[in-house]
Amino acid sequence: xxxxxxxxxxxxxxxxxxxxxxxxxxxxxxxxxxxxxxxxxxxxxxxxxxxxxxxxxxxxxxxxxxxxxxxxxxxxxxxxxxxxxxxxxxxxxxxxxxxxxxxxxxxxxxxxxxxxxxxxxxxxxxxxxxxxxxxxxxxxxxxxxxxxxxxxxxxxxxxxxxxxxxxxxxxxxxxxxxxxxxxxxxxxxxxxxxxxxxxxxxxxxxxxxxxxxxxxxxxxxxxxxxxxxxxxxxxxxxxxxxxxxxxxxxxxxxxxxxxxxxxxxxxxxxxxxxxxxxxxxxxxxxxxxxxxxxxxxxxxxxxxxxxxxxxxxxxxxxxxxxxxxxxxxxxxxxxxxxxxxxxxxxxxxxxxxxxxxxxxxxxxxxxxxxxxxxxxxxxxxxxxxxxxxxxxxxxxxxxxxxxxxxxxxxxxxxxxxxxxxxxxxxxxxxxx
Amino acid sequence: xxxxxxxxxxxxxxxxxxxxxxxxxxxxxxxxxxxxxxxxxxxxxxxxxxxxxxxxxxxxxxxxxxxxxxxxxxxxxxxxxxxxxxxxxxxxxxxxxxxxxxxxxxxxxxxxxxxxxxxxxxxxxxxxxxxxxxxxxxxxxxxxxxxxxxxxxxxxxxxxxxxxxxxxxxxxxxxxxxxxxxxxxxxxxxxxxxxxxxxxxxxxxxxxxxxxxxxxxxxxxxxxxxxxxxxxxxxxxxxxxxxxxxxxxxxxxxxxxxxxxxxxxxxxxxxxxxxxxxxxxxxxxxxxxxxxxxxxxxxxxxxxxxxxxxxxxxxxxxxxxxxxxxxxxxxxxxxxxxxxxxxxxxxxxxxxxxxxxxxxxxxxxxxxxxxxxxxxxxxxxxxxxxxxxxxxxxxxxxxxxxxxxxxxxxxxxxxxxxxxxxxxxxxxxxxx
Numbered sequence: 001x002x003x004x005x006x007x008x009x010x011x012x013x014x015x016x017x018x019x020x021x022x023x024x025x026x027x028x029x030x031x032x033x034x035x036x037x038x039x040x041x042x043x044x045x046x047x048x049x050x051x052x053x054x055x056x057x058x059x060x061x062x063x064x065x066x067x068x069x070x071x072x073x074x075x076x077x078x079x080x081x082x083x084x085x086x087x088x089x090x091x092x093x094x095x096x097x098x099x100x101x102x103x104x105x106x107x108x109x110x111x112x113x114x115x116x117x118x119x120x121x122x123x124x125x126x127x128x129x130x131x132x133x134x135x136x137x138x139x140x141x142x143x144x145x146x147x148x149x150x151x152x153x154x155x156x157x158x159x160x161x162x163x164x165x166x167x168x169x170x171x172x173x174x175x176x177x178x179x180x181x182x183x184x185x186x187x188x189x190x191x192x193x194x195x196x197x198x199x200x201x202x203x204x205x206x207x208x209x210x211x212x213x214x215x216x217x218x219x220x221x222x223x224x225x226x227x228x229x230x231x232x233x234x235x236x237x238x239x240x241x242x243x244x245x246x247x248x249x250x251x252x253x254x255x256x257x258x259x260x261x262x263x264x265x266x267x268x269x270x271x272x273x274x275x276x277x278x279x280x281x282x283x284x285x286x287x288x289x290x291x292x293x294x295x296x297x298x299x300x301x302x303x304x305x306x307x308x309x310x311x312x313x314x315x316x317x318x319x320x321x322x323x324x325x326x327x328x329x330x331x332x333x334x335x336x337x338x339x340x341x342x343x344x345x346x347x348x349x350x351x352x353x354x355x356x357x358x359x360x361x362x363x364x365x366x367x368x369x370x371x372x373x374x375x376x377x378x379x380x381x382x383x384x385x386x387x388x389x390x391x392x393x394x395x396x397x398x399x400x401x402x403x404x405x406x407x408x409x410x411x412x413x414x415x416x417x418x419x420x421x422x423x424x425x426x427x428x429x430x431x432x
Numbered sequence: 433x434x435x436x437x438x439x440x441x442x443x444x445x446x447x448x449x450x451x452x453x454x455x456x457x458x459x460x461x462x463x464x465x466x467x468x469x470x471x472x473x474x475x476x477x478x479x480x481x482x483x484x485x486x487x488x489x490x491x492x493x494x495x496x497x498x499x500x501x502x503x504x505x506x507x508x509x510x511x512x513x514x515x516x517x518x519x520x521x522x523x524x525x526x527x528x529x530x531x532x533x534x535x536x537x538x539x540x541x542x543x544x545x546x547x548x549x550x551x552x553x554x555x556x557x558x559x560x561x562x563x564x565x566x567x568x569x570x571x572x573x574x575x576x577x578x579x580x581x582x583x584x585x586x587x588x589x590x591x592x593x594x595x596x597x598x599x600x601x602x603x604x605x606x607x608x609x610x611x612x613x614x615x616x617x618x619x620x621x622x623x624x625x626x627x628x629x630x631x632x633x634x635x636x637x638x639x640x641x642x643x644x645x646x647x648x649x650x651x652x653x654x655x656x657x658x659x660x661x662x663x664x665x666x667x668x669x670x671x672x673x674x675x676x677x678x679x680x681x682x683x684x685x686x687x688x689x690x691x692x693x694x695x696x697x698x699x700x701x702x703x704x705x706x707x708x709x710x711x712x713x714x715x716x717x718x719x720x721x722x723x724x725x726x727x728x729x730x731x732x733x734x735x736x737x738x739x740x741x742x743x744x745x746x747x748x749x750x751x752x753x754x755x756x757x758x759x760x761x762x763x764x765x766x767x768x769x770x771x772x773x774x775x776x777x778x779x780x781x782x783x784x785x786x787x788x789x790x791x792x793x794x795x796x797x798x799x800x801x802x803x804x805x806x807x808x809x810x811x812x813x814x815x816x817x818x819x820x821x822x823x824x825x826x827x828x829x830x831x832x833x834x835x836x837x838x839x840x841x842x843x844x845x846x847x848x849x850x851x852x853x854x855x856x857x858x859x860x861x862x863x864x
Contacts, residue, residue: 016761020784099806105795107805114817115787195817210646216818237840244842329448348864351835352452355547361864363537363838373539373834374531374855385546385627385831386648387819399817402805403783406795408669410676414804423806432780432793 004186007143007176008193011116014171015141019113023090025168029136033129033164034082040160041075047152048125055149063251070125070153078129081377088376091138091394098426102419104407108430112401113139115195118178118187119379120209122200123147128154130377132161132175138397143187143194145178188213198380198392203307218382218392222307222333223253225365228324228350229269230341231262237362238265238340242273244364245338247280251309253381254336254368258304258314260324263289266317270294282311289317304331321346325353332356334383336368336390357383357390403430436618439575439608440625443548446603447573451545455522457600461568465561465596466514472592473507479584480557487581495683502557502585510561513809520808523570523826530858534851536839540862543830545571547627550619551811552641554632555579560586562809564593564607570829575619575626577610620645630812630824635739650814650824654739654765655685657797660756660782661701662773663694669794670701670772671708676796677770679712683741685813686768686800690736690746692756695721698749702726714743721749736763753778757785764788766815768800768822789815789822835862 018026037044048070055068097109117140121127128146135142146154158177166172178184187194191214199209199219206219227245229238245256261269266289274294277284285303286296296315303314304327318324328337336358339350351359358368368391370378375393382388388396413419450458469476480502487500529541549572553559560578567574578586590609598604610616619626623646631641631651638651659677661670677688693701698721706726709716716728717735728747735746736759750756760769768790771782783791790800800823802810807825814820820828845851 016785016787019787020781101799101804101806105799112784214642216648216816218818234840240840240842244844248843248847344864347837349452351833351864352544353448355448355451356833358834358836360836361838363836363841364843366843367533367537367836367838367841368834372533372853374533374853384648386650389831390834399821401783401788402790402800402822404790404792404795404799405779406793406799408666408672409795409799410672411680411796411798412676415680421804421806432776432783 002178002183002186004183004190005193007178008116008187008190010173011141011143011176012193014174015113015115017171018136018141018174019139021139021170023092025170026136026139027086029164029168029170030082030086030133032167033133033161034079036160036164037075037079037129040156041072044075044153044156045071047156051150051152060149064123064149067122067124068147068149074126078126081130082133085133085137085376088137088394091398093430095429096400098428098430100422100424100426101404102409102414102422105409106405106426108403108405109400110403110430111398114397114399116141116143116193117397118143118145118194118197118215120145120184120197120199120201121147123149125150125153125157127200128157129161131379132158134377134379134394134397135175136165136170138394140397141174143176143178145184145187151179185212188215191215200380218384218388218396219380222383223255223335224257224305224307224331224333225254225335225368226258226260226328226332226337227256227365228260228318228328228337228339229262229265230321230339230343230346231264232343232346233265233269233340234342235265235269235272238269239272239276241338241340241362241364243276245366246277246282246313247311248364248366250311252366253307254365255309256313256365257306257308258316258331260316260318260327262321262324263317263319266290266293270315277313280311282313284313284315286315287317290315293317307333321349325350329353329355334385335381336360336365338363338365357381403432405430405432434610434615434618436615436622437625439610440548440619440622442605443573443575443608444625446606447545447547449603450568450573450606451571453571453602455524457602458568458571459518461596461600461602462514462518462565464599465565465593466511468592468596469507469511469561472588473504476507476585476588477503479588483582483584492581496555496581499554499556500579500581506558510558513562514565517565517569517808520569520826523830527861528832530860530862532854532856532858533836534841534846534854537841538837538858540835540837541832542835542862544833546829546831548573548575548625549829550575550577550626550629550647552577552616552629552631552633553579555581557582557585557589559632560589561593563811564590566809566811566826566829567607568597568602570826572829573606575608575610577616577619583611617644620647623647632812650816650820650828651812654815655687655767655813656689656737656739656763656765657686657767657800658690658692658760658764658769659688659797660692660750660760660769660771661694661697662753662771662775662778663696664775664778665697665701665772666774667697667701667704670697671704673770673772673794673796674705675708677798678709678714678745679743680796680798682743684798685739686797687741688745688797689738689740690748690763692748692750692759694753694756695749695751698722698725702747709745712743714745716745716747718747719749722747725749739765753781757782761785761787766817767813768792768797770795770797789813835864837862837864
């Protein structure tokens with residue numbers, strides 16, 4: 001077990017350095033990392049093969065083994081990602097608002113990094129590079145805890161991240177690797193040194209983190225996504241969107257778990273949809289009305305709030321748009337929910353009333369992703385409502401400061417009326 | 433004790449209504465409330481006088497009694513505040529970013545309300561109107577818990593808020609009053625129904641709330657504000673800013689608690705400053721170097737991290753700008769900190785490296801306030817770094833949704849290369 005207090009302390013010191021670093025140094029570190037990854041690829045692949053061999057003997061599932069693999073293809077993706085990230089403009093030191101408060105006293109709201117961020121991620125080793133590079137670009141320090149299965153690969157990758165930082169004149173300790181669950185437990189206690197925890201993983205895991213730390217947590221607990229087929233849906237489009245939302249990849253958080261269909265559309269839509277699902281071996285669990293139209297197992301109340309991540313779908317027939325919205329707000333996880341309809345009024349009501357990070361009209365729920373949204377990459381998808389919502393990229397890794405530049409103004413003068421508030425919007429950048 | 437689960441449930445239902453309401457209804461409610469307050473002022477004043485009489489028999493302190501008072505002057509302020517708030521543009525349904533993802537598929541990031549917000553505030557009854565009106569304007573539901581001393585006044589005010597909502601076609605239950613500490617304890621359990629708690633009060637109180645709820649908390653724990661007199665400070669300005677920061681009002685969170693002074697400036701500055709403080713009966717606690725220059729009690733380590741809210745000041749002599757910054761980042765509360773200097777380079781380093789919501793150059797810390805910043809009003813001052821930082825007004829009460837408007841796009845088509853990502857910035861408002 002590591003001394004997490006000491007590690008977090010070094011993270012904090014490094015944060016103060018990287019937070020004021022030039023964007024050129026931060027970009028240089030990203031490009032240097034891309035170089036180092038290519039240079040040292042045989043070492044990385046070797047470590048990854050050892051991890052893989054061990055995981056095989058431990059009989060990890062095929063999808064897990066697949067996620068663990070870090071070969072030439074993943075390397076190329078990661079290198080491209082780093083170059084793309086280096087070309088994006090600096091997310092720091094942007095003046096968001098500027099206001100003259102009184103004569104000679106100007107207020108600037110300026111973007112700044114958050115601080116020390118602990119990220120706990122799953123077995124994909126490429127996630128380490130993605131997360132570390134987003135934190136470097138945004139001037140934050142990061143504590144990285146990856147999956148146990150990928151430890152050797154993560155060690156090799158983290159060493160290169162640290163070398164890239166040093167080579168670019170930035171503190172290597174702004175990226176540090178944690179190794180064990182005990183490290184995570186200890187990290188959760190360091191609320192005076194760590195500003196944010198981003199856990200990626202199961203619902204119960206995220207809950208555990210939230211219940212065991214005073215550090216703010218941004219994570220997604222569950223992805224219970226819905227598609228609602230409105231009575232005014234185009235049936236062909238409905239079929240396409242619903243099938244893609246369910247089966248394009250069943251094991252991801254933005255896959256559909258519950259289909260809602262208007263009672264006027266159900267007799268036409270459900271039999272066609274059922275045929276498509278049967279062809280793909282999807283088990284259907286329906287409410288009484290659905291079971292009268294298509295052969296399916298009866299759904300229990302638990303089904304409506306279950307994230308299957310599997311070839312299972314729950315189906316409910318609703319009598320109105322409002323019933324669909326109420327069901328989603330009650331049972332959903334505020335991740336991503338879609339309406340298929342040709343009626344703009346119904347779409348508008350759905351988009352406004354459904355209380356989710358992503359509200360979609362006529363498009364598969366599978367589009368909920370940071371790259372797809374054009375954010376470059378994502379550190380995670382937030383289902384809470386504060387700070388960041390949905391796919392969380394560079395912007396989610398920044399906060400702001402109010403910089404107030406005066407010339408000796410006192411509140412005493414203001415209260416006595418010697419000066420008065422002007423509150424003129426300036427639209428200028430902070431000059432210091 | 434109230435049934436908080438039932439109350440929070442009604443808050444949530446009301447949220448779904450007020451969240452989609454027209455801005456005209458929300459503004460009408462604010463103006464109607466201003467009318468009702470004037471109409472019913474004798475009733476309010478009567479209730480307030482009862483509260484005051486009881487508080488006197490309970491021997492509340494004079495400052496507390498003063499805060500409790502709600503008379504003609506407060507009423508006029510509150511009415512003016514409501515009219516000003518009604519004239520501000522709608523914080524909801526703004527498109528922040530718009531992007532074409534692929535042909536016929538557009539993404540809009542649109543501002544939306546947060547949901548159900550629980551606010552716990554101190555004895556000032558005018559705070560009830562301020563908080564409730566900010567929540568109405570921003571389309572949120574609010575659960576209000578004020579100081580026990582002001583219960584009668586708060587009852588009268590909350591009834592008018594609810595009447596103003598009804599009279600404007602909005603759900604009265606989007607503003608509900610809680611009465612007891614037990615109500616607060618019960619409220620903290622309703623994490624499935626409540627989205628945010630904003631506690632105003634002591635550091636230990638805010639900590640208590642954070643430790644006893646899964647609901648996200650935005651609050652300020654402490655206001656340990658610093659003024660640093662740099663070696664390049666203008667001595668007259670330094671004196672003005674330091675005196676105002678300390679004594680203009682000692683009992684508020686943005687008052688200075690620790691003065692840091694560069695060793696080259698200390699022999700000149702401290703004696704003059706000490707004279708000013710002595711005239712105002714401020715007790716000074718200094719480090720060894722300060723005590724060699726002016727007569728003062730020795731400061732202990734606890735002094736550096738104490739929010740006195742009183743006529744007491746701790747003073748430390750530092751040998752460099754960096755030492756001042758390190759002291760502030762270590763002992764401060766990330767609220768508001770100021771440098772007095774004529775050296776722009778030093779100011780720039782200070783503003784960038786000090787990790788606080790407000791970083792000031794040559795101006796009193798007393799300016800940290802939502803009204804002063806031009807935010808209209810504030811629900812509180814956030815010393816955390818996520819979501820909202822510093823004085824938190826209307827913007828802090830909103831979040832955003834991603835609205836994705838398509839025409840049947842599937843991820844399957846994207847993966848097969850039938851369509852490709854365009855990621856064109858649109859700069860247009862969401863059309864639905």
